[in-house]
Amino acid sequence: MIGGKWKLSILQILIFDGTKRFGELRKGIPEITQTMLTKQLRDLERDGLVKRVVFAEVPPKVEYSATEDGVGLMPAFKEMHSWWETRKRSPKAP
Template identity: 65%
Template sequence: MAKEEVTLQAGVLQQCPNEGKSMRDDVVWDQKRTDLDALPCLAPKIIGMIGGKWKLFFLQVLIFQGTKRFGELRKSNDGNTQTMLTNQLRALVADGLMTRKFYAEVPPKVEYSASANGLALEPVFTSMHVWWENRVNEN
């Protein structure tokens, strides 16, 4: 791609460099760039963090209902196994979207909360809710 100066507008759909996938350049708010190939494709990173069968569900529970114990999260959705739940929660903690607090008690107690990064996703969940309501009302 030519090294010409281009002003990117927020919300303009672009191609991800070298991947042929679309991305929104909302993260680049009217900044001047000299090389569009330098733009990262964030979609795979975002999907890696919040993708998965139950990650969004557990994030939504913790964001809107607050801190929950492991057993409460397991009971909140009957479609998951203990192993799956453990793996999903570990991934969310590792990605910094959730915090885990262990209490050395008998029996052991573990609590999960949305981290500051996780809580920052609240507007995304609200937008998805509004989108769904608009979609249902159209039909």
């Protein structure tokens, strides 16, 4: 569901920064390809963690946001961040 190289990064942006358009997500993760971002967003949408809204405009406008289930991952993200910060400050074990 959240496995893969990019899904956590995508979810983190949508959970903490809010609704984004495709191009904004690409800028937030410069290393990801357009094809991979599309695939990961489709997977996250299928799994109910991301909502995709298409606006009937020209040019087409699409926005992505975290669903309630996606936002439910916020405590886990905060714990991982706390763990990472602690680990960065700890001396390396031999």
